[in-house]
Amino acid sequence: MKSLTVITALLAAVLFFGSHAVRAESPKVGQPAPDFKLPDQNGQVHTLADFRGKWLALYFYPKDDTPGCTEQACKFRDDLHQITALGAQVIGISVDNTSSHAAFAKKYNLQFPLLSDSKAEAAARYGSLLNLGIVKFAKRNTFLIDPQGIIVKVYLSASASRNALEVVEDLKKLTGHL
Numbered sequence: 001m002k003s004l005t006v007i008t009a010l011l012a013a014v015l016f017f018g019s020h021a022v023r024a025e026s027p028k029v030g031q032p033a034p035d036f037k038l039p040d041q042n043g044q045v046h047t048l049a050d051f052r053g054k055w056l057a058l059y060f061y062p063k064d065d066t067p068g069c070t071e072q073a074c075k076f077r078d079d080l081h082q083i084t085a086l087g088a089q090v091i092g093i094s095v096d097n098t099s100s101h102a103a104f105a106k107k108y109n110l111q112f113p114l115l116s117d118s119k120a121e122a123a124a125r126y127g128s129l130l131n132l133g134i135v136k137f138a139k140r141n142t143f144l145i146d147p148q149g150i151i152v153k154v155y156l157s158a159s160a161s162r163n164a165l166e167v168v169e170d171l172k173k174l175t176g177h178l
Contacts, residue, residue, distance in 0.1 A: 026127030026141060026154060033058070033145045034125035038093065040113035041101035046091070048149060055088035055175070056145040057167045059158065060128040060138035064096045064104035064114075068140070068160040075164035077110050083164075086171040087147075094138045095120050144170060 027034060033056075035048045048056075059076070061069045076083075076090050083090055090112040094101075101114040115122070120136045123129040128141040142163055144153035153170050155163060172178055 024124055024127045024129065026156060027125075027143070027151050029151055029154060031151050033143060033149050033151050034122070036093075036115070036117075036122040036125070038115040038117055038122060039098050040115050041098055041105045043098060044113070046113055046115060048145075051089055051091075051145070052149060053147050055086065055147060055171060057083060057088055057090045057142060057171075058093065058126075058145060059090070059140075059142040059163065060093050060123055060126060061140055062130075062137040063094060064100045065107065069094070070104075070108060072140070072158070072160040072163055073104070073110055073114075074108055075161065076112065076167075077108065079164040079168050080111060082168050083171065086168070086175050086177055088167075088171055091115060093117050093122055095123065095136050142167065144174075146174075 033048055037045060037047045039045050061072055063069055073092060080090060092112065093115045095117050097118055098116045101116055105114055117123050117138065120129050123138040126141065126143065128139045130137045130139050140158050140160065142155040142158045143151050144167060146152045152174060155166060
């Protein structure tokens with residue numbers, strides 16, 4: 001009975017805070033990508049300007065080492081050679097800390113930066129923050145950014161299993177590598 005009460009209270013909190021959360025809009029295609037300055041799993045700080053001159057697949061994900069997030073990260077890992085051959089880089093962002101990112105990257109041999117957005121500011125600027133009051137998560141959204149820093153493709157509620165392949169296919173079209 002206590003379990004049911006706790007579950008009911010948690011569900012009520014999620015529904016209440018979820019319906020009262022600030023719902024920032026995601027940037028649209030054609031708009032400049034919002035800047036960020038965040039540390040990766042190795043403590044190196046990255047900004048959007050670091051990727052100027054290259055295509056960037058910037059993906060937000062809810063939580064390290066969970067089934068969907070692991071699947072998505074491993075798909076990007078497996079397609080990383082294709083993505084870099086098309087002149088692009090991959091970055092993952094969640095609100096997890098750098099230690100969590102380091103363990104996640106090591107466990108799954110992820111060879112791209114996982115940025116820690118512990119204050120959830122970048123996720124909010126990209127309209128990719130789920131703020132439930134007591135807990136915050138990044139939404140599974142991906143932004144394809146051109147070498148000039150302009151958003152050219154937005155994948156809202158991206159599919160963990162198909163997102164990397166969608167990015168590869170869109171990069172081929174956008175870069176003329178069909």
